[in-house]
Amino acid sequence: xxxxxxxxxxxxxxxxxxxxxxxxxxxxxxxxxxxxxxxxxxxxxxxxxxxxxxxxxxxxxxxxxxxxxxxxxxxxxxxxxxxxxxxxxxxxxxxxxxxxxxxxxxxxxxxxxxxxxxxxxxxxxxxxxxxxxxxxxxxxxxxxxxxxxxxxxxxxxxxxxxxxxxxxxxxxxxxxxxxxxxxxxxxxxxxxxxxxxxxxxxxxxxxxxxxxxxxxxxxxxxxxxxxxxxxxxxxxxxxxxxxxxxxxxxxxxxxxxxxxxxxxxxxxxxxxxxxxxxxxxxxxxxxxxxxxxxxxxxxxxxxxxxxxxxxxxxxxxxxxxxxxxxxxxxxxxxxxxxxxxxxxxxxxxxxxxxxxxxxxxxxxxxxxxxxxxxxxxxxxxxxxxxxxxxxxxxxxxxxxxxxxxxxxxxxxxxxxxxxxxxxxxxxxxxxxxxxxxxxxxxxxxxxxxxxxxxxxxxxxxxxxxxxx
Amino acid sequence: xxxxxxxxxxxxxxxxxxxxxxxxxxxxxxxxxxxxxxxxxxxxxxxxxxxxxxxxxxxxxxxxxxxxxxxxxxxxxxxxxxxxxxxxxxxxxxxxxxxxxxxxxxxxxxxxxxxxxxxxxxxxxxxxxxxxxxxxxxxxxxxxxxxxxxxxxxxxxxxxxxxxxxxxxxxxxxxxxxxxxxxxxxxxxxxxxxxxxxxxxxxxxxxxxxxxxxxxxxxxxxxxxxxxxxxxxxxxxxxxxxxxxxxxxxxxxxxxxxxxxxxxxxxxxxxxxxxxxxxxxxxxxxxxxxxxxxxxxxxxxxxxxxxxxxxxxxxxxxxxxxxxxxxxxxxxxxxxxxxxxxxxxxxxxxxxxxxxxxxxxxxxxxxxxxxxxxxxxxxxxxxx
Numbered sequence: 001x002x003x004x005x006x007x008x009x010x011x012x013x014x015x016x017x018x019x020x021x022x023x024x025x026x027x028x029x030x031x032x033x034x035x036x037x038x039x040x041x042x043x044x045x046x047x048x049x050x051x052x053x054x055x056x057x058x059x060x061x062x063x064x065x066x067x068x069x070x071x072x073x074x075x076x077x078x079x080x081x082x083x084x085x086x087x088x089x090x091x092x093x094x095x096x097x098x099x100x101x102x103x104x105x106x107x108x109x110x111x112x113x114x115x116x117x118x119x120x121x122x123x124x125x126x127x128x129x130x131x132x133x134x135x136x137x138x139x140x141x142x143x144x145x146x147x148x149x150x151x152x153x154x155x156x157x158x159x160x161x162x163x164x165x166x167x168x169x170x171x172x173x174x175x176x177x178x179x180x181x182x183x184x185x186x187x188x189x190x191x192x193x194x195x196x197x198x199x200x201x202x203x204x205x206x207x208x209x210x211x212x213x214x215x216x217x218x219x220x221x222x223x224x225x226x227x228x229x230x231x232x233x234x235x236x237x238x239x240x241x242x243x244x245x246x247x248x249x250x251x252x253x254x255x256x257x258x259x260x261x262x263x264x265x266x267x268x269x270x271x272x273x274x275x276x277x278x279x280x281x282x283x284x285x286x287x288x289x290x291x292x293x294x295x296x297x298x299x300x301x302x303x304x305x306x307x308x309x310x311x312x313x314x315x316x317x318x319x320x321x322x323x324x325x326x327x328x329x330x331x332x333x334x335x336x337x338x339x340x341x342x343x344x345x346x347x348x349x350x351x352x353x354x355x356x357x358x359x360x361x362x363x364x365x366x367x368x369x370x371x372x373x374x375x376x377x378x379x380x381x382x383x384x385x386x387x388x389x390x391x392x393x394x395x396x397x398x399x400x401x402x403x404x405x406x407x408x409x410x411x412x413x414x415x416x417x418x419x420x421x422x423x424x425x426x427x428x429x430x431x432x433x434x435x436x437x438x439x440x441x442x443x444x445x446x447x448x449x450x451x452x453x454x455x456x457x458x459x460x461x462x463x464x465x466x467x468x
Numbered sequence: 469x470x471x472x473x474x475x476x477x478x479x480x481x482x483x484x485x486x487x488x489x490x491x492x493x494x495x496x497x498x499x500x501x502x503x504x505x506x507x508x509x510x511x512x513x514x515x516x517x518x519x520x521x522x523x524x525x526x527x528x529x530x531x532x533x534x535x536x537x538x539x540x541x542x543x544x545x546x547x548x549x550x551x552x553x554x555x556x557x558x559x560x561x562x563x564x565x566x567x568x569x570x571x572x573x574x575x576x577x578x579x580x581x582x583x584x585x586x587x588x589x590x591x592x593x594x595x596x597x598x599x600x601x602x603x604x605x606x607x608x609x610x611x612x613x614x615x616x617x618x619x620x621x622x623x624x625x626x627x628x629x630x631x632x633x634x635x636x637x638x639x640x641x642x643x644x645x646x647x648x649x650x651x652x653x654x655x656x657x658x659x660x661x662x663x664x665x666x667x668x669x670x671x672x673x674x675x676x677x678x679x680x681x682x683x684x685x686x687x688x689x690x691x692x693x694x695x696x697x698x699x700x701x702x703x704x705x706x707x708x709x710x711x712x713x714x715x716x717x718x719x720x721x722x723x724x725x726x727x728x729x730x731x732x733x734x735x736x737x738x739x740x741x742x743x744x745x746x747x748x749x750x751x752x753x754x755x756x757x758x759x760x761x762x763x764x765x766x767x768x769x770x771x772x773x774x775x776x777x778x779x780x781x782x783x784x785x786x787x788x789x790x791x792x793x794x795x796x797x798x799x800x801x802x803x804x805x806x807x808x809x810x811x812x813x814x815x816x817x818x819x820x821x822x823x824x825x826x827x828x829x830x831x832x833x834x835x836x837x838x839x840x841x842x843x844x845x846x847x848x849x850x851x852x
Contacts, residue, residue, distance in 0.1 A: 102563050102573065103557070367598075420655070458626075461641055
C-alpha cells in the first residue's frame with residue numbers, strides 16, 4: 001500500500017529534521033510535498049533560533065568549557081529550530097567528519113565546527129572540504145598543526161581520503177603522502193595566553209614557511225599542489241561521488257552496513273546510489289541539489305524506506321521532546337534531556353573516534369535500549385505536557401472510542417507509527433482491558449487520560465518506535 | 469567462562485574511578501618532605517593530622533578505613549603511576565586509561581576486551597555491570613553488552629509504569645518483543661535485545677530481595693549506594709565478574725581542602741562498609757577493588773586548589789592483596805618535575821606505566837592474557 005500523504009510527510013520530517021508536531025504535519029500536507037521539500041532546502045528563508053533567550057537561562061551553553069553546556073546548546077537548537085534540514089545536515093556532517101571533545105578539550109571549538117556545517121552543509125561539497133581543512137578543531141583533532149614541510153604528519157591527509165571523501169581502496173599510499181604534504185602549513189594561529197581572560201577561540205592560519213612547495217603527484221595529477229588543489233581533485237572523483245551518496249543514503253534513506261564493510265558489501269539499493277551520484281556530478285557537487293534529488297526520489301518516498309532506519313539517540317531524544325512540546329522555551333531539565341543522548345550512546349560533540357558512531361542496529365544494546373524506552377516513556381506519560389494534552393484532547397473529541405479505535409488513534413497521533421500485526425495484537429490486548437475510552441464524566445475523563453498515558457508509554461516502548 | 473578460580477570461586481574485579489584527577493600529594497601525604505609544605509602553604513595536610521604509615525608518608529585524615537585496611541595488609545598503593553607524554557586534558561587522559569591507546573583515539577575499552585575474553589560467546593548479559601548512567605569507554609566494545617544501572621531496585625524497562633498497570637504493561641512488553649512475524653533482521657535482533665534486557669533487569673532486581681546484611685552503609689552517600697548495589701549483585705551469584713563505579717569530581721582547582729575531604733570521607737565510608745559486607749558474606753577472598761584516576765595534580769598549589777598534574781596514585785584493595793607501597797614516591801625536587809618543554813612545568817613524573825597495573829590485574833587476578841588487551845608487555849607488580 002502506498003504511503004498516505006500524512007505518513008509521507010511525517011517520514012520526510014523525521015528524516016530531514018527531528019520530527020514534527022501533528023499541526024505542523026497537517027499544515028505541510030496542505031502545502032504539498034514538493035513545496036515542503038523546497039522550504040526545507042532553503043533554511044535561510046526561516047528565522048534562526050534565538051540563542052539569546054537560551055543563554056539567559058543556560059549561560060554555560062555558550063561560555064562553558066564543559067561538554068554538557070555545549071550539548072545543551074545544540075539540543076535546544078535541534079528542538080526549536082525552524083530550519084530542520086540545516087540542523088540535520090550539521091548532525092550528518094558531524095557523524096561523517098567526527099571530531100571529538102575528548103581530544104580538543106574545548107567544546108567551543110567543536111561548536112564552531114558545527115556552526116560551519118550549518119553554513120556550508122547544504123552548499124558545495126568542494127567548499128565544505130576546504131572549510132573542513134581550515135577548521136581549527138579538525139586541524140588539532142587530526143594533528144595537522146604538527147605537520148610541516150620537512151616533517152609532514154599524515155593523519156589528516158589519510159583520513160581526508162579514507163573517512164571523509166573517497167573511502168579505502170580508491171587511492172594509494174603515495175596519494176596519502178602527497179595529500180599530507182599539500183596540507184603542510186595549514187595550521188593554527190598561536191593563541192593568546194589563557195590568563196587572565198580565559199580561553200580564546202582558535203583560528204586557522206596558513207603558514208607558507210611550513211608548507212611544502214615542491215611538486216607532488218596526487219591521483220595522477222602533478223604540480224605544486226596545495227591543499228585546495230587536493231580538494232579540487234578529490235571532489236571530481238567518481239569514488240567521492242559514490243562515497244558521499246552512500247553516506248547520504250545510510251543517513252537519510254535506509255540503514256546500510258557499517259562503513260568499514262562498504263568495500264566488500266554492495267549498496268542496499270545500487271540504483272539509488274547511481275541517482276545520487278548523477279545528481280552530485282551534474283550539479284558540480286552541490287549538496288542542495290543532491291538533497292533535492294534524494295527527497296523527491298521514488299526510493300526515498302517508497303515503503304522500502306519507511307521506518308527503514310534505527311533512530312539515532314539524538315533522533316529519538318529530540319523527536320520525543322518535540323512530540324511532547326515541552327522545551328519550546330528554555331527551562332530547567334534541558335540539561336538532563338541533553339545528557340540522555342550520551343546515556344544512549346551518542347555523546348554529541350564527542351564521537352568515540354574519527355570513524356564516528358556506528359549506526360543502525362548498533363545503536364541498540366541492552367543498556368541503551370533500557371535508556372531509550374525509559375526516557376521516551378517518562379516524557380509521554382506526563383499528562384501536563386502540551387504535546388500529550390494535545391493527544392488526549394484529540395482522543396476526547398473523537399470519543400467514545402472502541403479499544404481498537406483508541407489504539408489506532410494513539411498510533412496515528414504519535415507518528416503515525418507503523419507496527420507489526422503482533423505488536424498491534426499486544427497493544428490491542430492491553431487497550432481492551434479498560435473497555436471503551438470515554439470522557440463523559442469527570443471520573444471517566446480522569447481514568448481515560450491515565451489510560452492514554454499508559455498506552456503511549458507502551459507505544460514508545462515498542463520495537464517499531466525505535467525506528468525512524 | 470574463561471579465567472582462573474580462587475578457592476573454587478571466580479575472581480571478581482571492582483573498578484572504581486576517581487573522576488576529575490585526585491590529588492596524590494594530599495592522598496598519600498609526603499609529610500616528612502619539606503618541599504611538600506613549601507609548595508603547599510594552604511592546600512596541605514598538617515603533619516599531626518596525617519595517618520602515618522611510615523616515617524615518610526601517610527594517608528589523608530579522611531581515609532581512616534583505608535588506613536585500617538592498609539594496616540591489615542590489604543591495600544597496595546601504586547605510587548607515581550602514569551604514562552609517557554602526559555596529557556593534561558581530563559577527557560583525553562581518561563580515554564588513554566580507558567583504551568590503553570596513548571597515541572590514537574580508540575573506541576575499544578580495556579575492560580570491554582576483558583569481558584569478551586571472560587565470556588567469549590556472550591552467554592551472560594551480566595558478566596559486567598556498571599553502576600551509573602551511560603557507559604564509560606573502559607567498558608565499551610562493539611558486541612559486548614554491559615548493564616548500566618542507575619538504581620538497582622528500579623532498574624529495567626518501563627520503570628515509569630508502576631502500581632496496578634505494571635504487571636499487564638510488562639506482559640504487553642514481552643508480547644511486543646516476542647513477536648517473530650516481522651521478517652526484518654533488525655526487529656528480530658531488537659526483540660532479543662529487549663527480552664535480554666528485561667531478563668537481566670529481573671535478575672538484577674531480584675538481587676535486592678535476596679540481600680540481607682548486618683552492615684550499615686552510610687546514608688546519603690552516593691558511593692556507598694553504588695558499592696552496596698555491587699555487593700547485592702555480587703552476593704546474588706549472577707556470574708558478574710567486573711563491576712564499575714565512579715565518584716567525583718576530584719577536579720579541585722579551587723576550595724580543595726573542604727571538597728577533597730568530603731569526597732574522601734564518602735569514598736572511605738563506602739569502602740569501609742563494602743569490605744565489611746564482603747567479609748560477612750564470605751566474598752572477600754575473591755574480590756579486589758582497583759581505584760584509579762586519570763592523572764595527578766600540580767605540586768605547587770594555586771592558593772585555593774591545585775591544577776592538572778601528571779604522575780598519580782592508584783590503589784588495589786582486597787583480602788588477597790599483598791598490601792604495601794609499590795613503586796617509588798615521585799621526587800618533588802624542582803629539577804625532577806616535568807619541565808615546560810614537556811608540555812607543563814611542575815608536575816610529578818610517573819615512574820610506572822598504568823598498563824602494567826592493568827596487566828597485573830588481568831593476568832594474575834582474572835587469569836587472562838593481558839598483552840592483546842593493553843597492547844604490549846609492561847612490568848607487572850606482585851601485589852596479587
